[in-house]
Amino acid sequence: MHISEGILTAPVLTGGAVLTTVGTAIGLKKLDYDRIMTVSLLSATFFVASLIHVPIGPGSVHLLLGGLLGLILGWGAFPAIVVALSLQAIFFQYGGMLVLGVNGTIIAGPAVLCGLLFHPLLTGTRKKQMTAGFLAGFCAMFLSAVLMAGALYLSDSGFLRVAGLVLASHFPVMLIEGVITMFVVSFLARVQPEILSLTP
Amino acid sequence: MIDEPFATGSTLFHKRDPKIKIIGTTAISMVLALCTSIPVAATGCIITAILLSFSRPNFKLLSRRLIQVNIFTLFIWITLPLTYGKGETIQLSFLNIHLDGIRMAALISLKTNGILFCFLALLATSSTSSLGHGLEKLGVPRKLSFLFLFTYRQLFVIHQEYLRLQRAAKLRGFTPNNSLHTYQTYSHLFGMTLVKSWNRGERIHQAMILRGFNGRLIPLTQPQPGKADYYFLFVMLLISLFLAGLSFVSVSQ
Amino acid sequence: MNTNPPLLELRNLTYSYPGQKGSLLQNINFTISKERIGFIGPNGSGKTTLFQIIMGLLQVDEGEILLHGTTIETDKDLFTLRKKLGFLFQNSDDQLFSPTVLEDVAFGPLNHGATPAEARNISIQTLEKLGLKGFEDRITHRLSGGEKKLVALATILSMKPEMLLLDEPSNNLDPATRERLIKILRSQDLPHIIISHDLDFLASTCAQLYTIQDQQLIRCKAKQIHSHEHIHPYGDQPHQHGT
Amino acid sequence: MNTNPPLLELRNLTYSYPGQKGSLLQNINFTISKERIGFIGPNGSGKTTLFQIIMGLLQVDEGEILLHGTTIETDKDLFTLRKKLGFLFQNSDDQLFSPTVLEDVAFGPLNHGATPAEARNISIQTLEKLGLKGFEDRITHRLSGGEKKLVALATILSMKPEMLLLDEPSNNLDPATRERLIKILRSQDLPHIIISHDLDFLASTCAQLYTIQDQQLIRCKAKQIHSHEHIHPYGDQPHQHGT
Ligand SMILES: Nc1ncnc2c1ncn2[C@@H]1O[C@H](COP(=O)(O)OP(=O)(O)OP(=O)(O)O)[C@@H](O)[C@H]1O
Ligand SMILES: Nc1ncnc2c1ncn2[C@@H]1O[C@H](COP(=O)(O)OP(=O)(O)OP(=O)(O)O)[C@@H](O)[C@H]1O
Ligand SMILES: [Mg+2]
Ligand SMILES: [Mg+2]
Numbered sequence: 001m002h003i004s005e006g007i008l009t010a011p012v013l014t015g016g017a018v019l020t021t022v023g024t025a026i027g028l029k030k031l032d033y034d035r036i037m038t039v040s041l042l043s044a045t046f047f048v049a050s051l052i053h054v055p056i057g058p059g060s061v062h063l064l065l066g067g068l069l070g071l072i073l074g075w076g077a078f079p080a081i082v083v084a085l086s087l088q089a090i091f092f093q094y095g096g097m098l099v100l101g102v103n104g105t106i107i108a109g110p111a112v113l114c115g116l117l118f119h120p121l122l123t124g125t126r127k128k129q130m131t132a133g134f135l136a137g138f139c140a141m142f143l144s145a146v147l148m149a150g151a152l153y154l155s156d157s158g159f160l161r162v163a164g165l166v167l168a169s170h171f172p173v174m175l176i177e178g179v180i181t182m183f184v185v186s187f188l189a190r191v192q193p194e195i196l197s198l199t200p
Numbered sequence: 201m202i203d204e205p206f207a208t209g210s211t212l213f214h215k216r217d218p219k220i221k222i223i224g225t226t227a228i229s230m231v232l233a234l235c236t237s238i239p240v241a242a243t244g245c246i247i248t249a250i251l252l253s254f255s256r257p258n259f260k261l262l263s264r265r266l267i268q269v270n271i272f273t274l275f276i277w278i279t280l281p282l283t284y285g286k287g288e289t290i291q292l293s294f295l296n297i298h299l300d301g302i303r304m305a306a307l308i309s310l311k312t313n314g315i316l317f318c319f320l321a322l323l324a325t326s327s328t329s330s331l332g333h334g335l336e337k338l339g340v341p342r343k344l345s346f347l348f349l350f351t352y353r354q355l356f357v358i359h360q361e362y363l364r365l366q367r368a369a370k371l372r373g374f375t376p377n378n379s380l381h382t383y384q385t386y387s388h389l390f391g392m393t394l395v396k397s398w399n400r401g402e403r404i405h406q407a408m409i410l411r412g413f414n415g416r417l418i419p420l421t422q423p424q425p426g427k428a429d430y431y432f433l434f435v436m437l438l439i440s441l442f443l444a445g446l447s448f449v450s451v452s453q
Numbered sequence: 454m455n456t457n458p459p460l461l462e463l464r465n466l467t468y469s470y471p472g473q474k475g476s477l478l479q480n481i482n483f484t485i486s487k488e489r490i491g492f493i494g495p496n497g498s499g500k501t502t503l504f505q506i507i508m509g510l511l512q513v514d515e516g517e518i519l520l521h522g523t524t525i526e527t528d529k530d531l532f533t534l535r536k537k538l539g540f541l542f543q544n545s546d547d548q549l550f551s552p553t554v555l556e557d558v559a560f561g562p563l564n565h566g567a568t569p570a571e572a573r574n575i576s577i578q579t580l581e582k583l584g585l586k587g588f589e590d591r592i593t594h595r596l597s598g599g600e601k602k603l604v605a606l607a608t609i610l611s612m613k614p615e616m617l618l619l620d621e622p623s624n625n626l627d628p629a630t631r632e633r634l635i636k637i638l639r640s641q642d643l644p645h646i647i648i649s650h651d652l653d654f655l656a657s658t659c660a661q662l663y664t665i666q667d668q669q670l671i672r673c674k675a676k677q678i679h680s681h682e683h684i685h686p687y688g689d690q691p692h693q694h695g696t
Numbered sequence: 697m698n699t700n701p702p703l704l705e706l707r708n709l710t711y712s713y714p715g716q717k718g719s720l721l722q723n724i725n726f727t728i729s730k731e732r733i734g735f736i737g738p739n740g741s742g743k744t745t746l747f748q749i750i751m752g753l754l755q756v757d758e759g760e761i762l763l764h765g766t767t768i769e770t771d772k773d774l775f776t777l778r779k780k781l782g783f784l785f786q787n788s789d790d791q792l793f794s795p796t797v798l799e800d801v802a803f804g805p806l807n808h809g810a811t812p813a814e815a816r817n818i819s820i821q822t823l824e825k826l827g828l829k830g831f832e833d834r835i836t837h838r839l840s841g842g843e844k845k846l847v848a849l850a851t852i853l854s855m856k857p858e859m860l861l862l863d864e865p866s867n868n869l870d871p872a873t874r875e876r877l878i879k880i881l882r883s884q885d886l887p888h889i890i891i892s893h894d895l896d897f898l899a900s901t902c903a904q905l906y907t908i909q910d911q912q913l914i915r916c917k918a919k920q921i922h923s924h925e926h927i928h929p930y931g932d933q934p935h936q937h938g939t
Contacts, residue, residue, distance in 0.1 A: 004269070004272055004308075004312050004315075005229060005232075005233045005311065005312060005315045006232075006233060006307070006308045006309075006310075006311030006312040006314075006315060007308055007311075007312075008233075009234070010234050013233070024344065025341075028341060028343045028344060031343065032415070033343075033413075033415035033416075034405065034415075036343065036346060036347060036350070037350065037401045037402075037404050037405040037408065037793070038398060038401035038402070038405070039347060039401075040346075040347050040350035040351045040353075040354055040401070041350075041351075041354050041358065041397040041398065041400060041401040041404075042394070042397060042398070042401075043347060043351040044351045044352075044354040044355045044357075044358045044397065045358055045390075045393060045394050045397045047351070047355055048355070048358050048359050048362050048393065049390060051359065052362070052386065052390065054376070054382070054383065054386055055376045055377060055378055055382065056378060057378065063386075063390070065390075079343075079344060079347055080347070080351075082344075083344070083347045083348050083351050084351065086348065087328070087348070087351060087352060087355070090204075090323065090324070090328055090331065091203075091204070091328075092265075092268070093265060093268075093269055093316055093319055093320065093324075096225075096229055096315050096316075096319050097225065097226060097229065098226070098229055098230060098233050099233075156304075158283075158284045158285055158300070158304070159284070160283075161279075161283035161284075162279050162280065162283055162284070165279060165283075176383070179380075179383050180383055180386060180387050180390070182387075183383060183384050183387030183388070183391070184387045184390055184391045184394070186387075186552075187387060187388055187391030187392075187552050188391055188394065188395070190552045190553070190592065191391065191392075191395055191552050191592050191594050191595075192395050192398065192399075192594070194398075195394065195395065195398050327795075327835075328795070329795030329796060329799075329835070332795070349794070349795055350793060352795060353793055353794065353795050353836070353837060354793075356837040356838075357789055357837060361547075364542075364547040365547060365550045367510060367547075368542065368547060368548045368549075368550065369550065369560070370535075371508060371510075371535050371540055372535075372560055372561040372564055372608065372609075372612065373532060373535060373536060373561055373564030373565045373612070374560075374564050375532070375564070381563065385560075388550050388551050388552065388556075389550050391552075392549075392550040392594070395594060396546075400789075400790060403785070403787075403790040404790055404791075404793050406753055407785065407790060407791045407793065408793065408803075409753075409778070410751060410753075410778050410783055411778075411803050411804035411807060411851065411855065412775065412778065412779060412804055412807030412808045412855070413803075413807055414775075414807070416807075418806040418807065418812070419812070420798065420799055420802045420806065420812050420815060420816060495870075495871065496870040496871065497870055597739075597740060598739060599739065625739070626739070627738045627739035627740070628738070
C-alpha cells in the first residue's frame with residue numbers, strides 16, 4: 001500500500017502534502033507531551049506490524065492495522081502513522097519523501113476517520129466490540145485502497161484500469177485487516193481495556 | 201531486519217551535514233518526480249547513479265534493495281502496456297500492447313530508480329537519528345521530530361519483543377495457514393506486543409519526568425554545516441537546476 | 454543401529470554466531486535418555502544458545518541432532534522434536550501471549566491436532582496438576598512473576614513432552630514458589646535438562662551436572678562432595694549469592 | 697527543628713495500590729543522611745513500590761516525605777527532589793530513550809538548566825568516570841545488557857544527585873560488569889539505597905540492611921555475623937544459592 005514517487009503528478013503530490021500537513025497538525029495539537037512517549041511506542045508497533053506477514057490464499061500480505069491505531073489514538077494516529085511511514089521510507093525506500101504526503105493521506109486519513117467513527121461501539125457488548133474492530137480494520141483499508149486508486153486516476157486518467165486493478169487486488173487485504181483488527185480489539189478489551197480508553 | 205546498512209562509511213557523502221542532504225534530496229527528487237520526458241529521466245537516473253557510486257554502497261545490499269523496489273516496477277511493466285493509452289498498439293497473439301503504455305512504464309521505472317539512487321546516496325548515508333535532528337533544524341515541529349526520534353529508538357526493542365513471542369508460538373507447533381486460528385494467533389501475538397509497548401511507554405515517561413522533563417525537549421547542539429557542506433549543497437542544487445532546465449527545453453520542443 | 458537409541462543425541466555440534474570470530478560451542482557430544490541433568494557455567498558460555506540449537510531455533514555450523522536415533526532434517530522432524538522437547542524460557546513474559554491462562558495452555562495441544570474439547574480437558578488437568586486450579590480465566594498478563602512461570606510450565610506440559618529443557622527456571626522466584634517448582638519437577642516422571650546458577654536448586658532436581666568450558670560440554674565429577682563455609686553480616690535474611 | 701536535618705526522611709508512610717484491600721506498606725519511618733543502605737526482602741513485598749513513592753511517582757495515602765527537613769509539597773519541591781535523588785530502574789530498556797548515548801546522558805542536565813555546551817561537557821566527564829569513554833555516539837539500543845546498565849547509571853550521575861536509589865542493579869550482569877559496578881559504587885562519594893536479592897553484592901556495597909516484613913520497613917540486626925556450612929555435590933563449579 002504505497003505509491004512510489006515516479007508516478008504521481010504535481011497537483012496530486014501537492015494535494016496529498018497539504019492534507020497530510022493539516023491532519024498531522026491537528027493530531028499534534030491534540031497530543032500533549034504526557035502522551036508522546038506512548039504514541040511513539042504505538043507508532044513503533046505500527047511499524048512492526050508492517051513486518052508481519054500473514055498468509056492468505058497461496059501468498060501472504062503484510063499487516064497495516066491503521067484502523068486499529070485510529071481506534072486507540074483517534075487524531076493522534078495521524079502523526080503516528082506519518083512518522084512510521086517516514087521511517088519506512090528511510091529503512092526500506094518504500095516511497096520517498098515527496099510521496100509521504102500522499103501516502104500519509106491515503107493511510108492515516110481513513111485510519112483516523114474509521115477510528116473516530118467506530119470507537120463509540122467499543123463501549124458495548126463483546127459482540128459489538130468485535131464488530132467495531134472488524135469494521136474499523138475493513139473500512140480503513142477499503143478507504144485507503146479507494147484513495148490510492150483515486151490518486152492514480154487523478155494523476156493520469158490513463159491509469160483508470162490500473163486503479164481498478166489496485167482496488168480489486170486489495171479486497172483480500174481488507175478482509176484480513178478486518179479479521180485481525182477484530183481479534184486484537186477483543187484481546188485488548190480483555191487484557192488491558194485502558195488502551196482502548198475503556199474502563200476495566 | 202530493521203537496519204541501516206548504508207549509514208556506516210566515511211566517504212564524502214557520509215560526512216555531509218544531514219540538513220544539507222535533506223535539502224539536496226528534496227530538490228533533486230522533486231525535479232525527477234515531476235519530469236515527463238524519457239531522455240531527461242534517463243539523464244537524471246545516470247547522474248544519481250554516479251552520485252550513488254561515490255558513496256560506495258555495499259554491492260550485495262544495494263542489489264537486494266534495488267530488486268525489492270523494482271518488484272513494483274515489474275507490476276507497472278505488466279499492467280501499463282496492456283491498459284494505458286489509446287494510441288498505436290501492437291498485436292501480440294491475443295494481446296494488445298499499447299506503445300504509450302510501454303513509454304509510460306519506461307518513464308516511471310527511470311524516475312523511480314533515479315529517486316531511489318538519490319535517496320540511497322544522500323539520505324541512507326546518514327544515521328536515522330541525525331536525520332531526525334536535521335528535520336527539526338529545518339523547521340519540522342518539535343513534537344513531530346520528537347515522535348520521530350523516539351519511535352526510531354523503540355522500533356528495535358519492540359521488534360525484538362514481537363520476535364520472541366513469535367518464537368514461543370513456533371515452539372508450540374504453530375504453523376501459519378489460512379485459518380481463523382492462524383489469524384487469531386497473529387492477533388494475540390501482536391496484541392501482546394501492543395500491551396507491552398503501552399506499559400513500556402508509561403515507564404519511559406516516568407524515566408523522563410525523573411530527569412526533569414517538563415514538556416520541552418531541549419536539543420543538544422549538533423555540529424554546524426561547514427564550508428564543504430555548502431559547496432556540496434551548491435552542486436546538488438546545480439544538478440536539480442540542470443535537470444529542470446532540460447525538462448523545460450524538452451517540453452518546449 | 455542400536456536397538457534402543459537415546460531420546461536425544463547431539464553429535465559433533467559446532468556453532469558460532471554470525472559475525473563472531475571463533476566458535477562459541479565446539480564439537481559438542483551429548484546423549485540423554487532418562488536422566489535428570491543440570492547445566493551450570495559462567496554467563497555467556499553458551500548454555501542458552503545450546504538449548505536454542507537443540508530446539509532448532511539456531512542452525513548449527515556442523516554436526517547433527519538425533520531424536521530417538523533419527524537425524525532431524527525436515528521441517529516435519531523439527532515439528533515432532535518441538536512437541537517432544539518442552540523448552541521453558543528464561544523470561545516467562547516472552548513465552549505467554551494469549552489473553553487467558555486456559556487459552557495459552559491449550560495453544561500447544563490445538564496446534565498438535567487436539568480438538569478444542571480435548572485441548573480444554575488436557576489444559577484443565579495440567580493446571581490442576583500444577584496447583585493452578587481456578588486460574589483458567591485469569592488474564593495471563595496480570596499474573597505475578599511466579600504464577601507466570603508456573604503457567605509457562607503448564608503451556609509446555611500440556612503438550613505432553615518426553616523431556617523438558619528449562620532455562621534458569623528458579624530465577625526471580627520467591628522461596629515459596631521455588632520450593633513448589635522443585636516439588637513439581639521431582640514429581641514429574643520426565644527426564645530434564647536444567648540451566649541454572651543456583652546450585653541448591655540443581656542439587657534438589659538433578660542427578661548429574663555438566664558445564665561448558667572452553668567451548669566444550671563437560672560432565673562434572675559425580676557426587677563430589679564439597680563443603681565451604683561463608684560468613685557475612687545479616688545472614689538471617691533470606692538471600693542468594695552472586696556467581 | 698534540627699540544626700542538621702537528614703537528607704531524606706520518610707514519616708508514617710502508608711500506601712496501597714488502588715483497588716487493593718489492605719495496605720502494601722504501613723507506617724513506614726526511615727531516615728538516611730550519609731549511609732549506604734541495602735533493602736532485601738521477598739518478591740512482592742513492596743520494595744520497588746517504596747522507591748516509586750519516594751520519587752513521587754506514586755501518591756501515598758498518608759504520611760510525608762522530607763528532603764533536607766522540608767516536606768515535599770509543591771511541584772517545584774518534587775522537581776528538586778527528583779534532581780537530588782537518582783533512581784536507577786530495574787530494567788535499563790525502560791530508562792534509556794534517546795537514540796545516542798550522549799543525548800541520553802545530557803538529557804537530565806539540559807532539563808535542569810545547563811546550556812548545551814555545559815551538558816555536553818558534564819556528560820562526557822560522567823561517561824569517562826564510568827569507563828565509557830568513546831561511547832558518546834553509540835546507538836543505545838545496540839549496547840549489551842551490561843553496557844546499558846552503566847549508561848543508565850551515567851544518565852543519573854550526570855544530574856549530580858546527592859543520593860542514589862538503585863533497583864536490583866546487579867541483575868543479569870556478567871561477573872566482570874558486576875565487579876565494575878561494585879567498584880564504581882564504592883568510589884562514588886554518595887549515600888545510596890540498593891534493592892537486591894544478591895547478598896554478596898549488598899555486602900560489598902552497603903553497611904546496613906533493611907527488610908520489609910508485615911508491611912513494615914525493619915532494620916536488620918547490624919553486623920550479625922552468620923556462618924553456615926553447606927555441602928553439596930559439584931561444589932567446584934561456580935555457583936550461587938537460592939533464597
Ligand atoms: N543473537 C546473538 N548474536 C550474537 N551473539 C550472541 C547472540 N546471543 C548471544 N550471543 C553471545 O553468545 C554468548 C553466549 O550467550 P548465551 O546466552 O548462550 O550464554 P549463557 O551461557 O546462556 O549465559 P547466561 O548464564 O548469562 O544466560 C554470549 O557471549 C552472548 O553475548
Ligand atoms: N501497578 C500496580 N497495581 C497494582 N498492584 C501492583 C502494581 N505494581 C505492583 N503491584 C503489586 O504490589 C506488590 C509489590 O510490588 P513491588 O514491585 O513493589 O515488589 P518488590 O518488593 O519490588 O518485588 P520484587 O522483588 O519482585 O521486585 C506486588 O504484589 C505487586 O503485584
Ligand atoms: Mg542464558
Ligand atoms: Mg522490585
